[in-house]
Structure formats: structure tokens, C-alpha cells
Amino acid sequence: MNWNTNWREQAWQSLDETWDLVIVGGGITGAGLLHEAARLGLRALLVEQRDFAWGTSSRSSKLVHGGLRYLKTGQVGLTRASVQGREQLLAEGPGLVDPLGFLLAQYEGDGAGRLVYGAGLTVYDLMAMQWSHRYYSPADFQMLAPYISPTGLRGGFQYNDAQTDDARLVLRLIREAVAEAQGSWGAGEQGGEGSAPPRPPGEGRGEGSALPRPLGEGRGEGSAPPRPPGEGWGEGSRALALNYARAQELLRDDTGAILGVRLRDMANGADGRTTDVRARAVINATGAWADHLRGQVGAESRIRPLRGSHLIFPAWRFPVAQAVSFMHPLDGRPVFAFPWEGVTLVGTTDVDCPPPLTTDPCITGDEVAYLMAAVTTHFPALSLSLDDVIATFAGIRPVIGSGKADPSDESRDHVVWQESGLLTVTGGKLTTFRQVARQALEEICARLDDDQATGEARLARLHDDAPVLQPVDDALPGGAALPEETRRRLLGRHGREAADLIAAAAPDELTAIPGTPALWAELRWAARSEAVVHLDDLLLRRVRLGLLLPRGGDDLMARIRAIVQPELGWDDARWAAEERDYRALVAAAYALPDRRDIPDWPAQLAAAEATRERAAVARQERARLRQRRGGLGLALVAVVILLLWLIRRHHRGAAPHA
Ligand SMILES: Cc1cc2nc3c(=O)[nH]c(=O)nc-3n(C[C@H](O)[C@H](O)[C@H](O)COP(=O)(O)OP(=O)(O)OC[C@H]3O[C@@H](n4cnc5c(N)ncnc54)[C@H](O)[C@@H]3O)c2cc1C
DSSP: OOBOHHHHHHHHHTTOSEEEEEEEOOSHHHHHHHHHHHHTTOEEEEEOSSSTTOSGGGSSOOEEOOOHHHHHTTOHHHHHHHHHHHHHHHHHOTTTEEEEEEEEEEETTOSSOHHHHHHHHHHHHHHTTOOOOEEEOHHHHHHHSTTSOOTTEEEEEEEEEEEEOHHHHHHHHHHHHHHHSTTSGGGTTSOOTTOOSOOOTTOOOOTTOSSOOOTTSOOOTTOOOOOOTTOSOOTTOEEEEESSEEEEEEEEOTTOOEEEEEEEEOTTOTTOOEEEEEEEEEEEOOGGGHHHHHHHTTOOOOEEEEEEEEEEEETTTSOOSSEEEEEOTTTOOEEEEEEETTEEEEEOOOEEOOTTOOSOOOOOHHHHHHHHHHHHHHOGGGOOOGGGOOEEEEEEEEEEOOOOSSGGGSOOOEEEEEETTEEEEEESOGGGHHHHHHHHHHHHHHHHOSSHHHHHHHHHHHTSOOOSSOOOOTTOTTOTTSOHHHHHHHHHHHGGGHHHHHHHOOGGGSSBOTTSSOBHHHHHHHHHHBOOOSHHIIIIIISOHHHHSGGGGGGGHHHHHHHHHHHHTOOHHHHHHHHHHHHHHHHHHSSOOOGGGSOOHHHHHHHHHHHHHHHHHHHHHHHHHHHHHHHHHHHHHHHHHHHHHHHHHHHHHHSOOO
């Protein structure tokens, strides 16, 4: 499937029809909705104001997890849904969703003890029908997390969770939806270079075409086997996904009924062309931005945007073989460090981040100090400093505000709201996208279905046990010489398109980009066919060099350019402008802030320690006072008893004998 600049123009021209559904927002929620809608046979359009996964869904902690900590706050339903989602993704998406061990360190003075965590982990494991957790003594725990501080370590638990590449998960869902929807451009019509009008599905491109052939065009040897009858996606479905298309305004009739959305083309900035798109239903899947469209139907603001930030260290400076979770020394919140794509991520914070949220969110000096305080306290042997940080990133949690003083006390569960005809789906987690999509589509289907039979058939399909990701051909044509790990990675991240990626690679491009597990070929493929509009789309979300390499991968820019500039069709002036913008973005949102804005965290820790010591002394003093008061009280009681006894005795002695 080939999404190049030509495709973009064609896609824009093809918007003029009445869609069953317009999904606003190209994060995991929108992607999950598009995927399920296409499966149901709906004609669905997804629009994203920036790049696919530009919002929170490329800035998460990348954990596909059950959310153990949500058990603590009583969100059992959220934990159960997450565990189920995790197990299904692990089974269907190896190479994209992979197991990750988790170590839970326990120190003296940590709130909950071994019994509480043991009980929580038992419930957690039972939800996944497995028994993965185990308690380790301090000595054994240190073998698993060699650099962790031994001071006060009481031991800890190990259990199993999973992790992913969040932006690639979003893209795989979107591309599968588009490719698989019958009659879609993906079935042979997502035009290649200079390709004229869309071709009917199944009509192959000519022999010897330089461009990779889309799915369904008879790739020949090794291509995914044709699906058996009945396994196909919904009859008549059509799925189209367009990045850099902002839903600026809801279109409504005189009665207020929603007729569609007015889109603005954002590829070249905020003054692009507009077009009106008609739809039978509109879903607002705009995450932290959800209040904008809700405001247009008169709904009051409900989103409390909370920023969560991460620091990224090279693995050689901060080596962890699995995730390690520990309590922050200043406020007792859980913080974790975990391996991802050859680097170590440390996160996260949880602080209010008021709208308008128009630019890429970035870590603040306070957050840097907070995370550094955590890692330097718990991993003192590594002597980590700011010089070791290679990158940072921040994301905005779309949390539903309930006015709690501590942001971390707000629920992380999703919501589905029907407000004056607008369906909003927000909150929730990366992990639960399918459950969320199904719940939202159930509501939409009830509105759309014209007759009972169609409605019942759709509902049955909505809740069937179809795989969440399309099965892939493990043989991976052309990939026989690749290491197993690389084959897994390509199949997981690119699904059925992995073979096309390999076919498109130049001879020396099936090798890893230094310092990363990504291949040079992934850059070529993304530039050629994954709807890259700006350089940051390519280097931050398609292939994640901006997070994995210092200065956003600047040192490799010459080779990157040699591969991708011709694929993107950019002239030198355009390349120079893109490179300049990318560097500015990396400096503003993916690097450390000005060091002068980063508070002195050793001083903060020392002050906190001094406060703790003062509190301990005060506690001891109070205890001594209590003891003294208790002693005095006892002495007083004893004196009173003695006096009473003496008085009694005196009276007895004075009484006349009978
Ligand atoms: C720091 C952090 C760590 C997290 N870690 C995890 C984790 O490890 N595991 C997990 O399961 N979950 C995690 N989460 C939660 C998870 O990432 C989010 O719940 C999820 O990504 C939200 O997806 P979304 O699609 O609803 O929102 P988004 O990904 O933000 O997508 C919404 C999109 O809508 C677009 N948009 C907005 N307005 C318009 C408009 N008018 N027109 C068109 N497009 C528009 C935005 O540009 C955006 O891309 C984390 C969240 C944060 C912040």
C-alpha cells in the first residue's frame, strides 16, 4: 500500500461522498475505531490534524500492561480489560508487542508491604490465567537489578507485562484497516507515482513496476495466503485515513443535528484549503483535545490534561534487563526505568498541563529534576548525570477531571459520551483500544442501522473473536538471511507489508542503523509509502531515531537524506527547510530544557532528607513526651490509690470495736 504525496492529493479529492462515520483523531483510539469499523463493513474516514499518532499515542510509556496500580485504586474493570487486551496483543503481534519482565523493588518505609503487593499480583496473574509473579530476597533481587541501591532494600517482586512501539501499533492498525476494507484504495487503489484514478480492487499493477505492490495484488511467491471465504472484512466497507487534516468545525443543520465536519488541510500550515465532509455519524477521538469539538455542541469542558514526561538514557549508561519500578524518594509515587529499543526510558511525571496544547509537549526543568532525583537515589552506583540523557519526551494524558487535588488520584478509565449527537471517546489506555472501540461502535451501530437484520449482523460481528491484528506469513519472503530478531521486528511492525519493505530495500539497507535495532530499509519504506509529510513524521514516529539517538540522529543525517530525499520527492530547498524545522523541534521538545531551569535535585533530596530527619526527631520527641506524660499520669494514679488506701486504713483503725 503506497501512501505518497500523490496519494494525499487523490485522497483529498475523494472525500466528497457521504461516509457512515468520520473519526476525528489519529491516535490509538481513532486507529482502533477505524480498524473495527472497516471490519463491520462501514464506510469510515479517519482524520488527524497532525501526523498519525502525533498526540499521546506516540508519547506513552509504551507498556502494554494491565495497570497493576489501578487495582490499588479499585479500578478492577480497567485492570481486567487491560490484562485481556495485553494477552491478545502478545499472542497476535510478536515483534510489535513483546513480553517485558517487571521488577517491583520494596524498600523500608515504602507504603504497601509484601502481603499487599503479593495479593495484588495474585489477582493480576489470575486475570491473565497465569502465575508469573515471584518474591525475591534483597540479595536475589540485586542479581536481577544489579545497580539498584541496597540501602534499605527489603526485596521485591518480579512479574510479567509487555511493551510495544506505540506509534507503530497505531500505524499498523490504520494501514491494515485501509488495506483490508473492501473496495478501499488499499485493495489496489492507493495510487503510486503518477497513478491516475483509483483502480478497481484486485487489478494488478504492471509487471516490473518499481513500486512495491499493495496488498491484495497477488504478490506471488510467499505473499499472504488468500483468506478463506467468510473471513473477509465487511462487504462494501471503505476505510480512508488522512493525516494533516484537521476537523475544524462540526457541520450542523438548523435543528442542531450533526451532518459532518469541515476539514482543513494542515500539510502546509494553518491556512490550507478546506472542504466539507458529510457523515452519518461523527466520533470525537481527539484524546486530550476532546473538549474542543465537545464545546461546539455546548458541552462543558471535562478533560484535565496531565503531562507525563520521560528521560532517555543509552542502555550502556543505564543498563536494565527488565523494567524496574520503585517509589519516588520525595512523594512516594511509583517511577520506573525500562529497556526499549536499545535505550532505557525513565518515567513518568503526572502534572497539570492546561490547554491550548497546540505545540509538541515538552518536559520542564522541574520534571527533569524530579526524575533525576528518583534515578540517582535508587541507582547511585551508576552516577548518572544530565550529560547522560540523550533525549526526552512528554505526552498528555486525557484524564477526566473530577477536581482531585493530586492529579495521580484521577481515574485513568475511558469514557464514551453522547452529547447532542456527538460521540466522544476519550481517556483510557493504549492497551485497551479494542474494547474501547467496540463499546463506542455499539452506540454508533444503534444509530446507523437501517434495518434490524443489518443491525444484528453488525453487533454479532462486533463482538466476534476475530484477531485484533491480521495474521502474518511467518516465512517472510526475502527475509531468510535476516536474524530471527529482525524478522520478528519487521513482521510485527509492518505486518503483511514486511515482505514489500524487504523487496524495496537497496542491497546494503537490510542492516541496522548504528545504535538502534531499526534497519535503513525501514527509512526507505516509510518515506516511500507511509504518508510522511514532514521530516519529524519519519524520524520521530515511523522510525524512531529521534528518541534513540543523541540530537535526534543528526550525526546520521547525510545518509538518511541520501535514502529518503528521492523517495519523498523533496528538492534541496524543501529538504533544508525540513531539516531546520526538525532540528528546532528536537531542541524544543525532545531535548533537555536549559540547564539553568533545572532545579538542583541533590539539594531538594537533601532538604527532603533534612525535613524527614526533623520529622523523625519531632516524632521521637513527641513519643518521649507521651511516655513522660504517661509516666507522670501513672505516678499520679499510684499516689491517688495510695492516699485512698491510707485513708481507708485510717478509717478502719479509728472505727470502735464491736
Ligand atoms: C506519559 C504517558 C504515559 C502513558 N503510558 C501508557 C502505557 O504505558 N500504556 C498504556 O496502555 N497507556 C499509556 N498511556 C495512556 C495512553 O497513551 C493514552 O490513553 C492513549 O495514547 C490515548 O490515545 P488517544 O487516541 O485517545 O489520544 P491521542 O493519541 O492523543 O490521539 C488524539 C489525536 O487527535 C488529534 N486531534 C485533536 N484534535 C483534532 C481535530 N480537531 N482534528 C483532527 N485531529 C485532531 C490529535 O492531534 C491527536 O493525535 C500513557 C499516557 C501518557 C501521557
